[in-house]
Each structure stands twice: as C-alpha cells, then as structure tokens.
Amino acid sequence: MSLDSFVIRGKKRASGGEVCSSETRGSGKKRKVEDVKSSDDKSQLPWKKLRAENLDLDYVRLYSKKEADDLLKELENALEYNTGHLARVQMFGKWIDIPRKQVAHGEAGLSYTFSGNTIPARPWNPALTRIRDYISSVTGFDFNFVLVNRYKDGCDYMGEHKDDEKDLVQGYPIASLSLGQPRDFYFKHQDSRGKNAARKIDIVKLELEHGGLLLMNPPTNQFWYHALPQRKKLGNVRINMTFRKMNPSVCKPVKQGISPK
Numbered sequence: 365m366s367l368d369s370f371v372i373r374g375k376k377r378a379s380g381g382e383v384c385s386s387e388t389r390g391s392g393k394k395r396k397v398e399d400v401k402s403s404d405d406k407s408q409l410p411w412k413k414l415r416a417e418n419l420d421l422d423y424v425r426l427y428s429k430k431e432a433d434d435l436l437k438e439l440e441n442a443l444e445y446n447t448g449h450l451a452r453v454q455m456f457g458k459w460i461d462i463p464r465k466q467v468a469h470g471e472a473g474l475s476y477t478f479s480g481n482t483i484p485a486r487p488w489n490p491a492l493t494r495i496r497d498y499i500s501s502v503t504g505f506d507f508n509f510v511l512v513n514r515y516k517d518g519c520d521y522m523g524e525h526k527d528d529e530k531d532l533v534q535g536y537p538i539a540s541l542s543l544g545q546p547r548d549f550y551f552k553h554q555d556s557r558g559k560n561a562a563r564k565i566d567i568v569k570l571e572l573e574h575g576g577l578l579l580m581n582p583p584t585n586q587f588w589y590h591a592l593p594q595r596k597k598l599g600n601v602r603i604n605m606t607f608r609k610m611n612p613s614v615c616k617p618v619k620q621g622i623s624p625k
Contacts, residue, residue, distance in 0.1 A: 409502060416568055418587040419551060422579040423570070426502070426541065432575030436543040438491045439603055443467060443512060446483070454480025464520040470509030475615045476608075478529055484618040485509055492605070499539050499607055503579060507539065507607035515545070518598030524552060524589040527580070531616070533609040538580045541607070542572040545600035549578075551588045572604075 414421040427435065445451070445465035452459045459480075468476055469492050470485030477483075488496070492510055500506050513522065527538055549572050553565040568588075572578060580590075592604075 414568065414570075416551075417553065417565065419553075419568060419584050420581040421568075421570075421584065422581065424502075424577050425573060425575055426499070426577040427543075427575035429574065432543050435491065435495070436574075436601070436603060439512075439543065440601070442489050442491050443514070443603075445512075445514060450481065450483060452481065453478070464522065465514040465516070466512065468509065468511050470610065471612075473612060473615070473617075474509050474610045475531070475618055476509065476511060476529070476610065477531055477616050478525075482616045482618065483511070495541065495605065496607055499541065499577065502577075503537070503539060505537055505539070505609070507609055509608045509610045511606045511608065513604045513606075515547070515592070515602040515604070517600065518545070518547075518595035521594040522592040524557070524591040526554075526589050527585045527606070527608075531610055531614040533611050535582050536609040537582065538585070539607040540572075540578040540580065541605045542574065542576050542578075542602065543604075544574060544602040545598055546571055546573050547592055547595065547598070547602055548572075549590065549592050551584075551590045553588055557589065 409424045409426070411422050411424045414423065445467045451462050451466065453462055454460075466483070468483045468485045469488050472485075472487070474485040475482050476485075492512075496507055496510065515521070532538075549570050551568040553563070555561065555563040556565040556567075570578070
C-alpha cells in the first residue's frame with residue numbers, strides 16, 4: 365500500500381465518482397505524514413503514521429483480501445443488530461433512527477452511553493474474539509468492548525462526532541477495523557468547525573480499506589471530530605468495528621426491560 369492511498373489530498377474523487385469539495389476546504393498548517401518503521405510493539409507490519417496538531421493516527425492493512433473476505437462473510441452470518449429503542453439516538457432534543465445498523469459486544473456489565481442512549485454489550489462471539497485478540501497482539505493494547513456499525517451501502521453514514529465519552533478509559537487508543545466497501549473518512553479540528561470557525565485547519569481525509577486497521581491515539585478524540593459521509597453511488601456493504609477500553613466503574617447499568625434486540 366502506498367502512502368498516497370492512505371492520505372487523500374485536495375479534491376480527490378471518492379470511489380464512485382463524487383467530488384468531495386465540501387469536505388476538503390481549509391488552509392494553513394500542512395499535515396505531517398511519515399512512515400513508521402517496524403517495531404516490536406506493533407509486530408512487523410508496515411504501519412503508516414499520520415500526525416497533525418493534537419492528532420495522532422496509525423494505519424495498516426491488517427488482513428489480506430482473502431482473509432478480510434472470509435471475516436466479512438462470517439460476521440454477516442454471526443452478528444445480530446439492535447432494533448427499537450437501542451437503534452435510536454437523541455439529536456437536538458429529538459429521537460432519530462441511527463443511519464446504519466449497530467450492536468455492541470464486550471465483557472459482562474459493560475455499556476456505552478452516547479447521544480442520549482446506553483448500548484449494552486452482548487457477550488463476545490468467536491469471530492469478534494479472534495479479531496480482538498489479533499488486534500491486541502499487533503498493537504500491544506487490550507480491549508474489553510467493541511461497537512460494530514454496518515453500512516448497507518453508501519447511503520448509510522456516520523455524522524461528525526468525537527469519541528470522548530466519560531465511560532471510555534481516558535488516554536487509551538481506539539482501534540477501528542474496516543471490512544467491505546472502502547469508504548472515505550475525515551477528521552475535522554474542533555476549532556475549525558462551522559461558518560464562524562475560530563481557526564482554519566486542514567481537514568484530514570483518509571480512505572479506509574477492506575481489511576484496514578486505524579488506530580486513533582490520544583489526544584486525537586479530545587480535539588478532532590471524525591465522520592463517514594454519505595457516498596450514494598457506492599453499493600456494497602461495509603462493517604466497521606471500533607475496539608475500545610471501557611471503564612466498568614463509569615459505565616451506566618442497562619435498564620431492566622430493555623432488550624438488546
């Protein structure tokens with residue numbers, strides 16, 4: 365994988381032919397991109413490093429196409445996604461359906477609270493356990509929770525947000541594994557959002573490949589929002605897993621009577 369395929373510069377066309385001009389504006393400081401030499405704590409994989417102001421990312425193609433194809437097929441058969449109340453979030457005082465499918469797995473008693481809802485962890489299944497253990501072996505970090513998002517096609521998306529909730533262990537990275545349809549993914553600094561932004565800071569835009577692992581290191585989620593925009597011309601499924609370290613003493617208990625199905 366070339367470095368240019370990791371970092372998308374300027375108004376590059378996304379897969380499917382759209383021009384992403386609304387998400388590539390910005391000027392000022394240039395991004396610092398560098399290769400990361402192989403090291404014992406991250407195996408002998410060809411990691412790439414991306415840095416900007418208070419942004420620290422590592423990326424690697426973790427699985428071959430064949431391996432990623434097999435994992436995607438296995439997860440499509442193994443995962444059951446939340447419905448009803450657990451498939452909704454609160455935005456600006458209103459409850460809306462999540463524009464994708466979602467489920468969480470992890471250690472007993474853990475949950476993840478965001479956008480007005482608390483998502484309980486279902487037990488680990490064999491496929492997610494194998495993936496978790498492999499990611500831990502190549503990153504050196506242990507994870508006790510995974511949030512899974514399934515995008516049926518390019519119409520499903522994820523809006524701008526930061527993963528900085530109180531129930532996450534502070535100062536711990538989040539490992540994001542993508543399977544299926546490659547999608548563009550961007551980071552926007554909190555000071556550069558909106559029409560009256562205080563500063564002009566370049567948006568950082570990546571393409572997340574089939575089998576690719578993105579490690580979001582601290583303090584990234586304290587300062588940078590990230591999103592997966594709609595790409596309506598893309599027709600294939602994508603499953604993303606974000607492996608996290610939750611703090612059991614902070615996680616909210618799951619309300620009785622609410623089924624995870």
